[in-house]
Amino acid sequence: MEKLAPSSKIERVITFIQQQIDDRVLVAGARLPSLRQLAQQLGVSISTVIEAYARLVTAQRIEARAGAGYFVTGIRASYAFTAIAPRLDREVDPLWISRQSLEANSTHLKPGCGWLPEHWMPEDLIRKALRTVSRSATSHLVGYGQPLGFTELRHLIAQRMQMTDVMAHPDQILLTDSGTHAIDLVCRLFLNPNDVVLIDDPCYFNFHALLKTHQVKTISIPWTTTGPDLEQFSAALAHKPRLYITNSGIHNPTGGQLSLAIAYQILKMVEQTDLVIVEDDIFADLEYVPAPRYAALNGFAQVIQIGSFSKTLSASMRCGYIATQNQWVEQLIDLKIATCFNNNQLNTELIYHALTDHAYRKHVEWLKQQLALAMSKTIQNLQPLGIAPWIIPQAGMFLWCRLPDGYSAKEISKICLSQGVILAPGNAFSTHQSAEQFLRFNVAQSADQRIYQALQRAMQQLN
Amino acid sequence: MEKLAPSSKIERVITFIQQQIDDRVLVAGARLPSLRQLAQQLGVSISTVIEAYARLVTAQRIEARAGAGYFVTGIRASYAFTAIAPRLDREVDPLWISRQSLEANSTHLKPGCGWLPEHWMPEDLIRKALRTVSRSATSHLVGYGQPLGFTELRHLIAQRMQMTDVMAHPDQILLTDSGTHAIDLVCRLFLNPNDVVLIDDPCYFNFHALLKTHQVKTISIPWTTTGPDLEQFSAALAHKPRLYITNSGIHNPTGGQLSLAIAYQILKMVEQTDLVIVEDDIFADLEYVPAPRYAALNGFAQVIQIGSFSKTLSASMRCGYIATQNQWVEQLIDLKIATCFNNNQLNTELIYHALTDHAYRKHVEWLKQQLALAMSKTIQNLQPLGIAPWIIPQAGMFLWCRLPDGYSAKEISKICLSQGVILAPGNAFSTHQSAEQFLRFNVAQSADQRIYQALQRAMQQLN
Missing domain, CATH: 1.10.10.10 (Winged helix-like DNA-binding domain superfamily/Winged helix DNA-binding domain)
Structure with a gap:
């Protein structure tokens, strides 16, 4: 040798x-x-x-x-998607909050997550719906159902939309497997790689993750307290955007609401173009006084409305919907069959029974009161730390807060994570990375004093 | 005036x-x-x-x-997807069979559809599972669950896969909203527009529809009775395909089964390349003697296995899975969160309870016997019409049949549709349009004599 x-x-x-x-x-x-x-x-x-x-x-x-x-090591997957997961700095990656929140165990505190605590959800309603559906007709239990989705639920959604003056025929409503799935189908219908899409800055972090999978260019429009900045929106139209994805009702993460004046100005501009507004109405049930909806003004000429029931009923029974003009509904059916064959029929029946139970309305009223209380308590708890709300939201679960000067939300979030507290650092919501000083709090998940202790320790450590 | x-x-x-x-x-x-x-x-x-x-x-x-x-008229959606819906000749469009079958009412006869009749499905099992889950822990009823999906179901799937000598750790299994959704996620991970994908000719028509939405090039490999044609597969590798999507167990639409000799030859070729085999195992429970699986030979080095429970349990409770190597599972989790946030947790628990009920095994045994009987009856019913099976399948619900010379499956399907009989014309399964003389029969949906009367009338009319 x-x-x-x-x-x-x-x-x-x-x-x-x-x-x-x-x-x-x-x-x-x-x-x-x-x-x-x-x-x-x-x-x-x-x-x-x-x-x-x-x-x-x-x-x-x-x-x-x-x-x-x-x-x-395995073969590398295509670059197209690998780009969505920049592991070197996962802390401010749009997927980081989702994954940390979903993977968290019961000892974690999750003021950064986007959903209500389990004990705030109407489990009795769901148990009752399960028993009701266990006696349903065979076809509902074993069949594929209609391509549009369960008829009764589509009728109910059309009725619910009338509360915000949005008029849809039930056949203009297509059921999907979730709100995210609804937006994804719309993106697949309209977008090609390198198309331009407008989003708010800040906006729901998963819009960034989703749009990256579509390999499109995004332009972020600064979100004022009552809607997108009109001048910057107008300037962005020169880039011929295909979609503008936004929340009108309760804006995520700021808790702001669209004003009628801004909605009107935006639509006047949009009607001169081919742009389609995708209005994510997922927090509709939490509003006290509904904000105006683009779809209430414009109909479905250039607006697509999407929504789901995961925030107020259950995140375990996934179901979303798309409401829009007939022509696009037809194309969306084809796309839905090609990519997921059909939505979950049994599930949509469960949701229908839960939503039509009069206990659901009571539950939602109770939720809104709890959220209002939690909102003011969270503001009080943050005040001694010098963490101040950007606006006081009129409804919903989110409070968008500014840290005192000199603090980085990312650094604070890293420290707090090591202490079992999952925060939502501002830049996860901002493609411009303009929200380094912001944190989004879910007031329903922020009652525990250990959250504020962890924040205080982190701020001291960084001082 | x-x-x-x-x-x-x-x-x-x-x-x-x-x-x-x-x-x-x-x-x-x-x-x-x-x-x-x-x-x-x-x-x-x-x-x-x-x-x-x-x-x-x-x-x-x-x-x-x-x-x-x-x-x-509304604004046109992007060309990318419009191309998938060639309405001028919807009869042989891959989506036509799906839409006609899904939209059919109870008076239609559906020998062309891809699922079992309602009364063949185990509704009692599902009713029982619904009652069981109505007593589940709160978190199962209202929460988002783990990103991979319900742990117990993943363990069960790993066990079930061992029946075909496929060894997977439960954490190598990702739950999805359906089998179609599983393939779609895999396509999104690996494919960019203009990539090359291999499929069988004929193959499940929805593979065509799905791949068109991904804007990729497909190369069809003629399917012999025991697997893809080796020479043409080898030649196609020169085009550097990214994926090969196939059924190993029971091939749709032919009912053929992969042989061990062909599986071995294919894998030897594939291991010299970067190609990944996507093995759709959706009919596994219907096999008497399992065919070899690529994943049993190769592990998950270059194989991804997908499956679902819609064919033997319920199409109303959508759930699929992807089993593959850890690295890809991690990337698929990110993609799943970005595009649908999470799968349906309540549903996966229902499926878990139904599959672990000892009545499920009995149901599957009964199904297999019924299918064997229906297979021989269908062959007998078609014989007087001169419609002959291409092969006699060993298991499953599909019978791939050749029409007498001079008859067009498309023309016969059009005439039969007008008489309320939904057929599956061969070219819907063939990108080469090489199956104009073929029809796929679902033997479980072919008991009614009116089907054969309609076929006879259509053939007389065309004579």
């Missing part, structure tokens, strides 16, 4: 493995020889193989799996 | 309306003046306006809605 210097030995092992990967003797996903086996085969020490494997891990040629050994 | 010849009057009305549309006085979706109103305004007769509107409808500038009047 030839005598080699230690580093040459390590390199020999590396070259041997790389050659096997390049020659596809070891294919992607294949398990590498054990340390002992390879040491024996190449006549080197086990520690030499360990070091060689460690360097191959660093070079991302192989990966270690606890208790299972080393494996050849 | 100027005296005009009738045709000039009609043109004057047309010009007036077109000008208003071009000037955006009448925007897309806007309602046109009533017949009477416009007749008065322009000083023409109502019949002149009727004729003018009719011509504008033909020109697709406006559209008539029953009982509601005339409306300006």
Whole structure:
């Protein structure tokens, strides 16, 4: 056996493995020889193989799996999507809040998450709906249902939309598997790569994540307390945007509401163009006094309204909808069949029974009162820390707050995460990265004093 | 009032309306003046306006809605998707069978559809699962759940996969909203426009519809009775395809099964490339003797397996899964959050309870016996018409049949549709349009003698 210097030995092992990967003797996903086996085969020490494997891990040629050994790294997926997951700085990545919140266990505090605590949700209504549906007709339990989705629920949604003066025929409403799914289908219908889409700055972080998967260019329009900035909206129209995605009712993350004056000005501009407004109405049930809707003014000529029931009824029974003009509904049906075949029929029947139960209306009234109380308590709790609301929202669960000068929301969020508190740092909502000093609080998830203690400690640590 | 010849009057009305549309006085979706109103305004007769509107409808500038009047045609959606719906010849469009089958009423006979009759489905199991879940923990009823999906169901799926020698860790399994949704997510992860994808010829028609939405190029590999044609598969690899989408277990539409010899040859070729095989295992529960799976030979190095429960349990509770290597699972989670936030948690729990009920196994055994009986009866019923099976499938619901020489499946399908019988003409399954003489029969939907009477009449009519 030839005598080699230690580093040459390590390199020999590396070259041997790389050659096997390049020659596809070891294919992607294949398990590498054990340390002992390879040491024996190449006549080197086990520690030499360990070091060689460690360097191959660093070079991302192989990966270690606890208790299972080393494996050849998989084939890379296309760049198109890889770009959506910038792991180097996941903290302000739009997906970070979602993943941390969804993966959190029950010991985590989640003032940054976008939904209500479990005990605020109407579980009795859902249990009752499950029992009711267990006696439904066979076709509802086993069949695919109509392409548009459960007829009764579509009628009910059309009725509910009338509360905000939006007039839709039930056949202009297409059921989807969630509110996110609804926006995604609309994007698939209208967008090609490199198209331009307008969004608010700040806006719901998942709009960024979703639009990145569509490989489009986004232009962020600063959100004033009562709607998008008119001058910047007007200027952005020169780029021939295809869609403008927004919340009219309760704006996420600011809690602002669109004013009638701004809605009117925006529509006058939009009607000169081919732009379509996608109005995400997901928080409609939480409003005291409904804000104006673009679809109430314009009908469905250039407006698509989407919504869901996950915020006030259940996030476990996914269901969303798209309301728009007949021509687009027809195309959306084809797209829905091609990409998910049909929505969940059993689920839509459960939701229909829960929504038509008179207890649902009572539940929503109770929710609105709880949110109003929690809103004022959260403001009081944040005040001693110098964290101030940007506006006092009229309704909803979100409070958009500014940190005292010199503090970074990202840094505070990192520290708080290590203490089991999941925050929502402002830049996750801003493509311009203009919200480094902001945090979004979900007032329903902000009752625990440990949140404010964690914030205080983090601010002291950064001082 | 100027005296005009009738045709000039009609043109004057047309010009007036077109000008208003071009000037955006009448925007897309806007309602046109009533017949009477416009007749008065322009000083023409109502019949002149009727004729003018009719011509504008033909020109697709406006559209008539029953009982509601005339409306300006909406803005066109992007070409990308419009291309998927060639309405001029919807009969052999991949979406036609889906839409006709989904939109059919109870008087239609559906030998062309891809699912079992309602009374073949285990409704009691589902009713029982609904009652069980009505007593579940609150978090299961109202929460979003884990990004991967309900843990117990993922464990169960991993166990079920072992029946075909496919070894997956439960964390390598991601739940989705349906089998179609699973394939769509995989396509979104791997494909960019103009990428090349291999499919079988014939193959499940919705693969065509789905791949068109991804704007990729497809290469169809002729399907032999035991797998893809090896020579043509090998030749297609020169085009650097990203994915090969196929059914290994029971092939749709032919009912063929992959042989071990072909699986081995295909994998040896694939391992020299970056191609990923997407193995749609949706009919697994209907097999008597499982066919080999690519994932059993290759693991998840270059194979992604997908499946669902809509064929044997319920199409109303949508749920699918993706099983693959850890790295891709991580990326698929991000993509799932961005595009649909999460799958339906309540639903996955219902499915878990139904699948773990010992009555499910009995139901599946019963189904397989029924299908075997229906298979031989369908063959007997078709024989007098000269319609012969391409192969006798070992299992499943599909029978791929050749018409006597000189008959067009498309023409026969058109005639039968007018008689309330929905067939599945061969070219809906073939991008090469090489299956004009074939029909796919779902033997479970083919018991009614009126189907064979309609076929006979159609063949006589075409003779």
